[in-house]
Amino acid sequence: MSETVSPILRIVVAIILLIVVAPLVVPFLMSISDTAYIVFPPQGFTLKWYGEVLANPEAQGSFLFSLELAGIVTAVSLVLGIPCAVGLTRFRTPGQDAILAVILSPLIVPLIVTGVALLQLFSMLGSRATMLQMVIGHTVICLPYVIRSVSASFVLVNRNLEDAAAILGAPPHVVATRVIWPQVRPGILAGGVFSFIVSFDDYPISMWLADGNHFPIPLYLYTVIERSFDPSIAAIASLMILFALLLVLVIEKVFGVSLARMAS
Amino acid sequence: MTNISRRSFNKLTLGATALAAPLAAPMGFVRNSWAAGKEIQIGIWGGSQGEFVKKEIIPAFEKDFGCKVTPEEGFTLANVGKMRATKDNPKYSVMFIDDVAIPICKAEGLIEQLPKDDMPALANLYPRFGFDGWGTALAISVASMFHNTSVTPPASYAELWKPEYAGKLKLVSPKNTPSVFFLIVAAAVKSGKPFAEAQYLIDDSFDKVAELKPNIMNLFDNGPQAANEIAQGQADIGLLELSKYIYPYTAKGAPVTMSFPSEGSFAGNNCQVLVKGAPNRDVAVAFMNRMLETGVQKAFSEYALTAPPVSGIEFSAETLKYLAYPVEEMDKRGLFTPDWEYINARRSGWTEKMNAIFAV
Amino acid sequence: MQSVEKTPLFDTLPSDGETPARDDARRGTGKLSLMTEAAWSKFSGTRHTGLLLVAPALVFLGVWFLWPVLSMIVTSLSAHTVDGVTVQGFTFENYIRLFSSDLYFRILLRTVRVALLTSLCAAIFAYPLALAIARGGPSLARLVTITILAPLLVNVVIRSYGWQTILNKTGALAWALKLIGVANPPVLLYTEWAVLIACVHVYLPFMVMPLASAIARIDRTVEEAASIAGASRPRVFMRVILPLSLPGLAVGASLVFSLSSAAYVTPQVLGGNFSPLLGTLIEQQILTLNDWSFGAAISTLLIAMVLAVNLVFLKIVNRRFARWTEAGR
Numbered sequence: 001m002s003e004t005v006s007p008i009l010r011i012v013v014a015i016i017l018l019i020v021v022a023p024l025v026v027p028f029l030m031s032i033s034d035t036a037y038i039v040f041p042p043q044g045f046t047l048k049w050y051g052e053v054l055a056n057p058e059a060q061g062s063f064l065f066s067l068e069l070a071g072i073v074t075a076v077s078l079v080l081g082i083p084c085a086v087g088l089t090r091f092r093t094p095g096q097d098a099i100l101a102v103i104l105s106p107l108i109v110p111l112i113v114t115g116v117a118l119l120q121l122f123s124m125l126g127s128r129a130t131m132l133q134m135v136i137g138h139t140v141i142c143l144p145y146v147i148r149s150v151s152a153s154f155v156l157v158n159r160n161l162e163d164a165a166a167i168l169g170a171p172p173h174v175v176a177t178r179v180i181w182p183q184v185r186p187g188i189l190a191g192g193v194f195s196f197i198v199s200f201d202d203y204p205i206s207m208w209l210a211d212g213n214h215f216p217i218p219l220y221l222y223t224v225i226e227r228s229f230d231p232s233i234a235a236i237a238s239l240m241i242l243f244a245l246l247l248v249l250v251i252e253k254v255f256g257v258s259l260a261r262m263a264s
Numbered sequence: 265m266t267n268i269s270r271r272s273f274n275k276l277t278l279g280a281t282a283l284a285a286p287l288a289a290p291m292g293f294v295r296n297s298w299a300a301g302k303e304i305q306i307g308i309w310g311g312s313q314g315e316f317v318k319k320e321i322i323p324a325f326e327k328d329f330g331c332k333v334t335p336e337e338g339f340t341l342a343n344v345g346k347m348r349a350t351k352d353n354p355k356y357s358v359m360f361i362d363d364v365a366i367p368i369c370k371a372e373g374l375i376e377q378l379p380k381d382d383m384p385a386l387a388n389l390y391p392r393f394g395f396d397g398w399g400t401a402l403a404i405s406v407a408s409m410f411h412n413t414s415v416t417p418p419a420s421y422a423e424l425w426k427p428e429y430a431g432k433l434k435l436v437s438p439k440n441t442p443s444v445f446f447l448i449v450a451a452a453v454k455s456g457k458p459f460a461e462a463q464y465l466i467d468d469s470f471d472k473v474a475e476l477k478p479n480i481m482n483l484f485d486n487g488p489q490a491a492n493e494i495a496q497g498q499a500d501i502g503l504l505e506l507s508k509y510i511y512p513y514t515a516k517g518a519p520v521t522m523s524f525p526s527e528g529s530f531a532g533n534n535c536q537v538l539v540k541g542a543p544n545r546d547v548a549v550a551f552m553n554r555m556l557e558t559g560v561q562k563a564f565s566e567y568a569l570t571a572p573p574v575s576g577i578e579f580s581a582e583t584l585k586y587l588a589y590p591v592e593e594m595d596k597r598g599l600f601t602p603d604w605e606y607i608n609a610r611r612s613g614w615t616e617k618m619n620a621i622f623a624v
Numbered sequence: 625m626q627s628v629e630k631t632p633l634f635d636t637l638p639s640d641g642e643t644p645a646r647d648d649a650r651r652g653t654g655k656l657s658l659m660t661e662a663a664w665s666k667f668s669g670t671r672h673t674g675l676l677l678v679a680p681a682l683v684f685l686g687v688w689f690l691w692p693v694l695s696m697i698v699t700s701l702s703a704h705t706v707d708g709v710t711v712q713g714f715t716f717e718n719y720i721r722l723f724s725s726d727l728y729f730r731i732l733l734r735t736v737r738v739a740l741l742t743s744l745c746a747a748i749f750a751y752p753l754a755l756a757i758a759r760g761g762p763s764l765a766r767l768v769t770i771t772i773l774a775p776l777l778v779n780v781v782i783r784s785y786g787w788q789t790i791l792n793k794t795g796a797l798a799w800a801l802k803l804i805g806v807a808n809p810p811v812l813l814y815t816e817w818a819v820l821i822a823c824v825h826v827y828l829p830f831m832v833m834p835l836a837s838a839i840a841r842i843d844r845t846v847e848e849a850a851s852i853a854g855a856s857r858p859r860v861f862m863r864v865i866l867p868l869s870l871p872g873l874a875v876g877a878s879l880v881f882s883l884s885s886a887a888y889v890t891p892q893v894l895g896g897n898f899s900p901l902l903g904t905l906i907e908q909q910i911l912t913l914n915d916w917s918f919g920a921a922i923s924t925l926l927i928a929m930v931l932a933v934n935l936v937f938l939k940i941v942n943r944r945f946a947r948w949t950e951a952g953r
Contacts, residue, residue, distance in 0.1 A: 005760045006857060012752045013764075017771045020825060022796070023786030024774055030789075036516035038492055038785075084681035091674025099678055106689050107879065108930040110886045110906050113923045116349060116916065117692035123350040140689045143681060152834055152875055156841040186840075190833050197776045207342060208349070211305060212318075212334040221779050223310035223337045229488040230516075237782035244777035245770055341911045348914075368914060437897045439912045482814040482896025489785075498792055612913045616727065619908075623900045624730050 024241055031234035038229055049235035059236065062220035069131075069216060070199040073138040077195045080139070081146030082188060088147070089154035107144045111204035114140065119208040130214045137209050138199040145198060146191035153187025154180075193251060197244075300330035302544045304357040304551065307343040308335045309534065312512065313403060313568045317360075320563065325554050331547050340365050340441070347374045347539060354541045357548035360402065363533035364441050366395050367605045375399065375537040382549050385556035385574070390591050392601075393573035399537035402555055403570035405508040406588055406599060407442050407530040410522045411501045412494050417523035422453045424501070425472075429479040432500040434490050437483040438618040442504040444607055445530040447473065447614060448600075449504070452527050459528055459600040463607065466614065474621045483622060488513075495520040506532040511569045511586045528598035534570070565589075700920035718921035728905070728922070732929060735901040738816065739885035740933075742823040743877045746831040749824065750876065754835035755865070772829045780826070784893040787822050788813060791894070814896030822894050823884040830883065831876035838872025839865060870945040877941075878934045885930055902926045 034044030053059050084103065087093050106114065115137065122133050157180055165179045203218040210219055217240075224233055308314045314337045322333045338346070340362040347359055351374060361369070369375045377397040380386055386400070393401035411417045418424060424433060436442045451469040452462035462469075481499045484490040487509035494502050495518040507522055514521045536555055542548045554560060561572040566579065571589040579589065588594045700718050722728050753772060757765045775783055790796045791813040801809035812818050842865060850860045888903035897904075902922055909919030 005756055005764065009752055009755060010764075013756045013768065016749050016753060017768065020771055020775065020828065023783060023790055023825065024778060026786035026789045027778070027782055037495060037513055037518045039496060080681040080684055083677040087674040087677030091677070093674030093678055099682060102682060102685055102690060105693075106685065108882045108886070108927050108934075109689075109693055110888075110903055110923055110926060112888070112903075112907055112910055113696060113920065114689065114693060116345065116910060117696040118688065119346065119349040120696070121688075121692040123353050123355065126353050128355070136688050140685065143685065147681065148875060148879070149833070149837075152872070153837060155871065156838065158841070187837060190837070193773070194833070197773065201777060201779065203780075207338075208346070210336065212336045215336075218779055219337070221781070223314060225486065225781060226310040226339075226488060227312050227315060229486075229492040233782065237778055240777055240779070240782075241774055244774050247777075249770075341914070344914060345911065437892065439892075439908060482898065485892050485897070486781075498794075612915055612918075615908065615913060616725070619731075619900070619905070620725075620727050622898055624727060 027234040027237040027241070031231050031238045033231050033234075036230055038231055038234065049230075049232045050239070053232050053235045053239065059217075059220060062215050062217045065214060066200055066217040069134060069138065069214075070196045072135050073142055073199040074192050074195045076135060076139050077142040077146045078188070078192055081143055081191065082150055085147050085150035085154055089151050103147055104144050106141050111141065111202075112207075115205045115208035118205070122209070130209065130211050133209045134206065134214060134216075137205045138202060141202065141205060142195035142198050145194040149191035149194060150184065150187050153184040153190075157183045189251065196247070296329040296550070299547050299550065302547050303332040303334065304542070304544045304547050305334045305336065305355055306358040306360070306548075306551070307338050307346060307356050308360045309339060310337040311508070311568075313508070313534065313564070313570070316564055316567045320567075321554065321560055325551060329547065329550060331544075333547075333551060344368060344374070348372065351540075354539050354543060356539050357542035357544060358552055359537050359539055361399075361535055361537060362441055363395070363401065363535050363601065364444075364604050364608070366399050366535060366537065367608055369537060370398055374540055376540045376542075378538055378552065379549055382546075383553040383556070385553045385558075388558065388574040388576055389556060390573055390575060392591075393533065393535075395535070399535045400552070400556060401533045401535050401573035403508070403534040403565065403568060404573060404588070404594070404599075405506040405532045405534075405570045406522070406524075406597065407445050407504055407506050407532045408522050408524050409501060409503060410491060410494060410505055410510045410520060412497055412499075413519040413521055414497070415500045417501060417525075419526055421449050421525045421527050424479065424503070425453070425476055427478075429500070431479065431481050433476075433479045433481060434494065434499045434502045435476075435480045435483050436487075436490075436502075436504050437485045438615045439485055440487075441532070442506065442530070443618070444602060444611065444614075445504045448530075448602060449527065450476070459530075459602075463602050467610070470617050470621065473618070477621060480622070491518070491520050504530070507586065508532070508568055508570050515569070515586070524597065528600055531594065531599040531601045533573075533601065696916070696920050697924055699917045700924055702917060718918050721918065722921055722925060728925070731900060731902060731905060732925065734816070734899060735885050735903075735926070736929065736933065738820055738823065738899075738901060739881045741820055742827060742884040743831075743880045745820070745824045746828050746880045747835075747873060747877060749828060750831040750835050751861075753828075753832045754839050754869075754872075757832070757836040758840040768832075772832055775826050776829060780889045781893065783826060784822060784890060787818065787825070787894055791818050791821075813894065814898060816895060816899040818894040819887075819891050819899055819901075822890045823887060826890075827880045827883050830879040831873075834872040834875040834879075835869055836872075838869040842868045867945065870941050874938055874941045877937060881933060881937070882930050885926065902929075 029042050030038050031049055032045050032047065033039055033042035034046040034048075035042075088096060088100065093099065118133070118137050118140070127133060161179050161183075162175055165175045170178065200216075201218060202216070203222070206216050206219055210216060217236075221233070221236060224236065308317050314335070318335050318337075322335060325331075326333055336356075340360075343356075343359045343361050344365050347354075347356065347369065350356065351372075359375075366375075375398060378386070378399070380397065386394070389400055393404075395401075409417060409421070423429075436446060447466045447469070448459050448463045450472045451457075451465040452459055454469045454472040455462055455465050457465065484493075484502070487505045490502050490505065491510050491513050493499060495513060497519075510520060510522050536552055538545070538548060538552060555564075556574055558574065558577060561574050562577045562579075564570075565572045565577070565587065566583050569583070569586040571587040571594070575590060577589070579587070588597050588599060701714060701716070753768050756768050760768070778786075788795075791811070792798075793811045793813070795813070798809040798811065812821070846868075847860055847864050850864050851857075855863065885901065886903045887901060888907045891897070891899055891901050891904050900908075902925065906919050906922050906926070909915045909922060
């Protein structure tokens with residue numbers, strides 16, 4: 001069972017990954033240009049744009065706020081989503097088709113419509129709690145990803161292993177923690193990561209619900225772009241890519257698994 | 265405060281001290297205890313204008329009045345949308361929008377007339393920027409053609425229809441206000457009439473618009489990004505954008521600038537309105553008054569390279585290169601403000617026609 | 625295989641709590657799974673438990689999503705003045721307008737075309753990547769996962785700018801094509817192709833992740849048995865991996881289709897506004913023209929289209945899944 005990835009597949013994968021990376025390398029190259037506007041290929045070399053972005057309190061504030069928001073949203077989505085996925089896959093829940101339709105519907109309604117509709121609702125309710133509104137708005141669009149991903153992993157759980165464990169006398173909670181959990185953990189992780197990313201990069205929902213004190217990084221980026229299209233934008237983008245890499249590495253370190261890989 | 269555009273603008277005209285002085289001086293002695301502890305939310309623009317409001321004007325105002333002003337950066341149409349969605353239970357007190365949207369807000373009952381007596385700074389406002397009391401302009405920029413400095417721009421818009429420009433023009437998308445200016449230009453070119461008459465002939469001019477299609481490289485949504493592409497030489501000429509988006513690049517040394525064809529130019533008026541049923545209305549009115557005060561207007565205009573709507577401000581020759589001021593200069597340049605009420609009622613149909621030309 | 629024949633709305637989750645694994649039980653791999661089923665029920669109670677588990681998420685979405693969005697859609701049926709001010713009354717005007725001009729129909733067709741092509745291309749690119757994740761070593765899996773997720777964290781405007789720089793007339797692609805001897809390389813920027821490329825790029829992980837977890841669940845001994853029996857790698861892929869990964873493919877395809885059909889920034893920036901999708905028109909109506917009710921009408925059209933395509937698509941996938949697994953028996 002050693003190597004099942006053929007050399008041809010490796011080459012194909014390498015080419016695809018290069019294509020995926022190419023447009024993301026462009027911001028890196030633009031961000032080191034020593035010009036007051038964006039040029040490609042870059043002219044000169046400077047790291048001053050990184051200095052400016054990192055020292056900017058607004059950028060810091062937006063970044064930290066986005067982190068906080070995405071973290072809370074991911075937690076809420078998992079708390080709501082995991083039981084729901086279990087209910088959908090392990091139980092004969094009545095009205096399952098309709099339930100599924102409701103749960104996955106946020107994926108097919110254009111986000112800009114969802115955003116306006118939510119703002120109208122919050123206004124009608126007289127709510128002034130921006131943070132709460134944003135958590136709710138983002139959870140609405142993140143929850144379907146969590147439920148989908150977690151459900152898929154529950155569906156694919158190998159029941160023969162459960163049988164074996166039960167036969168050997170394992171009580172249900174042991175089956176759950178020792179047999180089912182290792183099999184669904186990657187799906188839960190993947191759902192959490194998607195949820196975090198979707199929230200972190202959301203513009204259309206935040207555009208309607210945010211205010212000056214709750215201003216996530218995608219909105220900040222737009223105001224910077226409107227200010228001037230200079231290399232600091234590319235620097236922000238590059239930092240976001242670096243952050244993405246760090247995030248995934250940390251998740252893997254903490255949880256000790258590769259995201260989509262499972263032990264056999 | 266190490267912001268980019270800020271830093272480069274400093275080179276141009278101002279230092280931090282020059283900024284702070286006019287803001288702090290006149291209000292330092294005023295006691296405004298009635299406003300203490302109150303809070304308002306306002307919707308402002310992004311860009312360098314928003315930056316200046318956020319970093320200079322609001323902190324000084326908060327200090328003088330002991331109140332809290334929470335700004336949210338956005339853009340005109342989203343700001344109208346937010347007012348509409350929160351109409352029954354207003355969240356914002358003051359909104360910054362473009363003149364195009366004032367008739368819409370008025371018709372929907374989203375805004376109210378300004379209390380003249382509580383706003384002494386209105387005295388210096390040029391009457392044309394008063395909108396019958398439904399708001400005031402804050403900054404005026406010029407909308408016109410922009411081009412790469414290596415090409416010679418045509419003296420008349422009519423020349424853009426020539427085949428030599430095939431694929432070399434960038435046109436503003438129907439999403440943005442200057443798209444209406446382009447329709448007026450097309451009507452003026454077709455009819456040979458001035459803008460003031462041509463604006464009523466747009467319905468008959470879409471064949472002229474369609475004729476320009478082979479010359480259009482793309483329809484752009486983002487002015488600064490289009491300016492950047494023109495500067496890089498991806499296209500020669502950009503059709504109609506506000507000077508406040510182009511001149512910051514020119515000032516930084518990018519090879520892009522604006523030209524003013526013989527047919528004339530358009531006024532892009534950034535305005536402020538008072539939300540109907542605004543929370544803490546008194547603070548809102550005081551803030552709107554502050555926005556119009558001479559010291560504030562001078563610093564704001566120099567920073568964003570826009571012309572103030574109030575009389576009696578002195579600018580350096582360097583700054584005056586970028587703005588049409590005072591009002592006589594605006595008239596000299598033939599700055600045209602369209603009949604927004606007429607246009608807004610038809611814009612949906614025109615957008616559909618634009619889509620039918622460019623999008624299928 | 626009745627259990628997979630009955631399809632839930634647009635997912636591959638078996639509808640009445642039955643799983644493909646239980647078919648193994650029927651075929652005699654053991655009545656044991658029925659025993660655990662019993663154990664589970666004892667441990668967890670009746671079908672009410674299922675409802676209880678589902679309820680929080682369901683109520684949450686009902687209150688914070690369904691209600692506001694449905695009331696928004698209702699506005700597409702309410703009358704409004706020429707300025708877009710909603711007034712009392714009921715009207716089909718918005719829907720009549722939608723179908724009276726061929727503009728919206730053509731853009732609907734383009735939306736379907738782009739979204740289908742995006743799903744197809746994403747699937748083609750995703751299989752090698754998913755195989756690498758599921759079957760490769762930990763470091764390869766990590767590299768692939770991180771790389772394909774990276775575009776998602778880069779704001780769409782920046783990403784689009786990267787593509788612009790590659791696809792424009794002096795860009796990297798034109799340069800590379802000239803290098804290999806193409807005299808007049810096509811300029812893809814500001815065409816539908818650019819929109820397609822950018823959509824595949826960013827939505828690829830939504831295809832790869834479900835595929836990878838589906839492939840990872842395929843018992844390797846099946847593949848090995850096929851190899852030992854003399855099947856070539858492509859044959860193993862066609863006969864084992866492809867059919868058994870169909871549930872993952874279905875999830876991925878419906879995600880990618882739904883997401884790309886609602887895209888609106890990419891068609892503007894990379895398509896140069898020459899090839900707008902329905903999402904672009906919705907944004908135009910809501911943000912530029914202030915006509916929320918017509919925007920809601922276009923949204924309704926988009927939603928109906930996405931639902932219909934997902935349904936058709938999953939019917940096909942399920943039928944094939946049934947056939948393949950039966951043939952493999």
